[in-house]
Amino acid sequence: MRFIGNKERLVDWIYSTMQHNNINGKVFFDFFSGTSNVGKFFKEKNYRIVSSDLLYFSYVLQQAYLTNNHIPQFTSLISKLNIQSNLLVADNYELIIEYLNNIQPVKGFIYNNYAPSSTNHLIQPRIYFTDDNAKKIDAIRIEIEEWKKKNLINENEYFILIACLIESVPFFSNILGVFSAFKKDWDKRALKPFLLKPIKIFQDNKDHFVFNKSSLELLEDYQYDIIYLDPPYNQRQYAPNYHILETIAKYDNPEIKGVTGMRNYDNQKSNFCNKIKALNDLELICKSNNYKYILLSYNCEGIMPQDNILEIMQKYGSVKVEEYDYLRFKSNNNGESKHKKYIKEQLYILTNKKRLASSVEL
Template sequence: MRYIGSKILMLSNIKNVIDQNTENVQTIADVFSGTGVVSRFFKQNGYSVYSNDSLYMSYVLSKGMLEMDNPISPKLKETINHLNTLTIENAKWFDINTAFIYQNYSPNENSKRMYFQNKNAIKIDLIRQEIERLKPQITESEYFYLLALLINAVPYVSNITGTYGAYLKFWDKRTYNSLVLQETDILHSNVDCKCYNMNATDFAQQVVSDLAYLDPPYNGRQYMPNYHILETIARYDYPQIKGITGMRIDPEKMSDFCKKSKAEQAFRELLTNLNCRYILLSYNNESLLSTDVMSQIIQEAGIRQTFRLFEYDYRRYKNKIPNNAAGLKEQLYFIEKKL
């Protein structure tokens, strides 16, 4: 899944910094997990991972792919096939009036929004409702695995350029594809992993780890408005929505990490509350806080002589194509924390 600020191209750099600057790290807390790509990378490399994100869709993606450790059973394969073959005709229990995605995010008598072709909107509702119906018959890990497969499948039929902050006014060719759940291999490991759906500061106070990895928001761009439909599919809570794009009306306020006036204090509070031996933080040199300010905040939370700043040429996120931007540096801030 394309995700704002994804660290998939930074994984080797992250590993190198950990390998070269730490000792005996066995547990890692991923404080802002996003799609879970870094958490899964940590698990793949033998670490026990505590993965957290305040977005429920991110929690689902991590829990579905991180906590599950057993091979995909023949029965679960049959369930995936069953979900893929659902239709209005063979799902006698299905009521189109309860199909929230179809009713609100595809063109019909109730909506003009063009996020999905009708067939795919209905398929999303069919699969999401059937997963809920199957919940008493499957394990918790299988439930979240199936939800994760659905969330990962949706972008491939979405009429967007990258995020769900807006839809295209014409049908992109991908929208004519049929939504299909694709079985994803499970990472088998002897380590324990646990996922959380919490505010970052609350998570920091609760979880103890050897190293905390942080990939916070870099700017004023909120994640919820850009992924609101995936959040609704994950929750399937029939929320109140508003506006041209059908945004969720949620009580959550804008994150302090996205506010120029409050980001500095938010980082100080978070870093102070982390229960870990090492801190590794991703940021860039065009973020809300300057390199000098972030360096100072990090050093206040740790042992100053252990502070390191690593910089890498990176690519700016754009809706269509991530391109090389002169002067843009992806940064990794490292420090050993004060005990």
């Protein structure tokens, strides 16, 4: 998924930096889960994951990728639907994906609010999806919810199917990268017929814990070896950029407004989009003393100045900063062209001396 701040490209560097600095442990707290890519990576590295995010669609991804540890079987559903396996489909999981890809389209909330034919009464019709793709998204989401209500799928199967939808939708959306705006002309990807694709299942034998709330509320709930922070770097809130994914995940028929059909996100605003609030929250995290290490991903353009970050962190232990130059793409204000630019990614490493000492004594 295309996601602002997504660490998929950088997580290998983060891990190698941890190894170089002898940072290890058993419990990894992904404080701003987002796409769950960091959590997935460290789950595969045999860590127990705790993660949280204010966005519900992120919680769905956390449930599917982190909490779930098994390939879904859909036994009750397949029996009820009387679906027959065929030689082209490997397992029950793929059978259900194939079934959903072939259901009849439905005019639901997505079609009624984010497709051209249903919004042509607006000064600027919303062209996030073609009519056909919007109806297909609605049909799949409604069907999944009906299966849940009828107890034909369990909780893991439910979250996996919604995660498949969330992960698939951006590749058929008429956007530049996020959902805060749609393109005025059709992107060729958005014109392709919608196709639901299965997500990869990450299996292990550990219990992982995921949440849909402020991670500050979890600071005292577990003993963490590593707290990983990947907050917003600037004043732009994440929630507006993914409002349609949030609506698909919740499918709660929200009140919407404006050119883009934005849902209310007042209760999903991050303090890290405000310099003063960000520094205050960073201090709260660092002084919790319930960790061995804090790793803060940030960059040279962030709203928290490096001097302020270091001043806070150094109160609670030793601090080291690692840096990495990487190439990014940045749209111009009109979204008409892209140019390449190097940006300096920073990894602040806070070692909690008190916690390390107590761990040795135990």
